[in-house]
Amino acid sequence: MDGNAKLSIVDVAKRAGVSTATVSRVINHNGGYSRETEEKVRRTIEECGFTPNANAIGLRTNKSRCIGVIVPDVTNEFFAKIIQELDFYLLKHGYSLLICNSNEDYELENMHIKGLIEKHIDGIVYISGQNEIKNINEIKHIPVVYIDRAPLNARMLILSDNQEGGYLATKEMIDKGCRRILLLRDVRCASTIRYRKEGYIRALKENGIPYREELEVSCFPDYAEARKVMDRLVRSGGCYFDGIFATNDMMALACINVLMEAGIKIPEQVKVVGYDNVSVTRFTSPQITTITQDTRQMAIAAGRTILRMIQKKEISEKRTIIPVKLEVRGTT
Amino acid sequence: MDGNAKLSIVDVAKRAGVSTATVSRVINHNGGYSRETEEKVRRTIEECGFTPNANAIGLRTNKSRCIGVIVPDVTNEFFAKIIQELDFYLLKHGYSLLICNSNEDYELENMHIKGLIEKHIDGIVYISGQNEIKNINEIKHIPVVYIDRAPLNARMLILSDNQEGGYLATKEMIDKGCRRILLLRDVRCASTIRYRKEGYIRALKENGIPYREELEVSCFPDYAEARKVMDRLVRSGGCYFDGIFATNDMMALACINVLMEAGIKIPEQVKVVGYDNVSVTRFTSPQITTITQDTRQMAIAAGRTILRMIQKKEISEKRTIIPVKLEVRGTT
DNA sequence: GTGAAAGCGCTAACAC
């Protein structure tokens, strides 16, 4: 157990009285050695605390056992959850995660991608959060799995079932008596939001409720903006509704706060459903009914797919859709 | 601009009509070449889209331009913020971040550390979140900077000014008339919490208010547990207080919800101050008064320190203390 | 079942 960690397989080979080739074979379980040799080599490795040099391996094999993860904002709980699960899944398979926080900044993203390429990472998991991937050319020749959003030329895709999510959210409120459900949606016209709206409309239709344009309100999808919009709505009093489907939890939270401050009872007078099942939804009172996106399954699907692509087991085009779930809580 | 990215400096050297040594010199700004040569080499690199192979460089130089970050939970906003800032700072200096989410699981952490060592990362930023670092032996010979908590044998430390934080929080409530301030603290006796409590006591002393043991309540520092404890307190009615200093924002949030549900007015009857300035504090109504830990400065200090250690410019023992700030909002 | 040796792409010492 040498703390200096300066030994190579040459040293191990010498101590074990075999060649470096044999040591390498044993380490990589490549077969072609006797039981005793294996035993002997393993023991010496153990004894002298040998650690293989990943750079040498990488140089020789052109593999790095590293996966790059590009994400717009690690600070966003939804993305953080995916990273967490991905890290866990890939660690088990001997891979490390190189994090790239793009901050939705094109230049930063480019620098990150350049770094990833230099490092000869084996694959990229692209948690997009945006509609458009501009750097797609630079990474054409390496395996990429996209999560959440799909750039036009993406081949491998992990999505969650946004249509169903919108449907479940809306249906829940209809079932509980709502007839005029406000759709408070992310103003950016991402595919995810479009699908959620489709689900919303499907639920209405199925229950004989017409879709009304005046019940669709767009806003930038953060708490502050949603508050402003809701404030206006409530103050003007012009928009009568008995339910709100907000396309994320922060917006739902904003609705709830504005309504409660205006003395409107939730869920008695107005019901609210959010989206994502971020942890705040359980920290409010009443707790927020919301749609869970299964970050765990999304991460696992992404991990499995990227590993398969790396092993060339599968290169065909594919989109995987992960089911969502309605979380019924206090606001409906 | 060749997408195959298969060229080495040998190719570049050939095309530019120089030796590989010269190409290497130019790439690394090592001097010893003429203006024209440099120009020529740079142009050919540009033209053929050459990307250096980090594995080869790493093998040769024993540097990887990678920093490992060990963190208990990327999902925690406080840690995520640090990662975000660290990523930004280190990217600018040409370093990548290998993320290791330990989940406070000893075995996972060990696997991660083993991976980091194999990858010959240049340094580790250890966002501990725990009191004890057990794997310290394995990483003795590589630069490590600890953030937030300090293991006994840590040399390089970035802390935030927890004493001052506790003081400011308490003082704010005293200044606004509180005399019986509940200390709702993380039950785990981390140094961070000890310091916050010292600050709390200092503020009391300074204002002639005696410290009362019955006003100190411990609990596991998450929302659910804090709720339980507060529920008990409020229901029993035995504990009269006019202010609460909670050692994190989740606990503060729990207090507020319980109190409001019990019909107690905030801040009129009871004032509350949290800790961390997590984003939820701005999503409640009233918004939560809290202490900001400057994650940005902590990350920058950590980044700067680790780079210095890597360049051997500084190896002395040191602890850096980052100032905190009181964020006055609706709950005081 | 095992070993010798070439070579991955790069840097740096040395020679000129």
Add this chain to the structure above:
DNA sequence: GTGTTAGCGCTTTCAC
């Protein structure tokens, strides 16, 4: 100011 070359630690072909 520039080129030649050894060698970083490993895998893998080929020979035995």
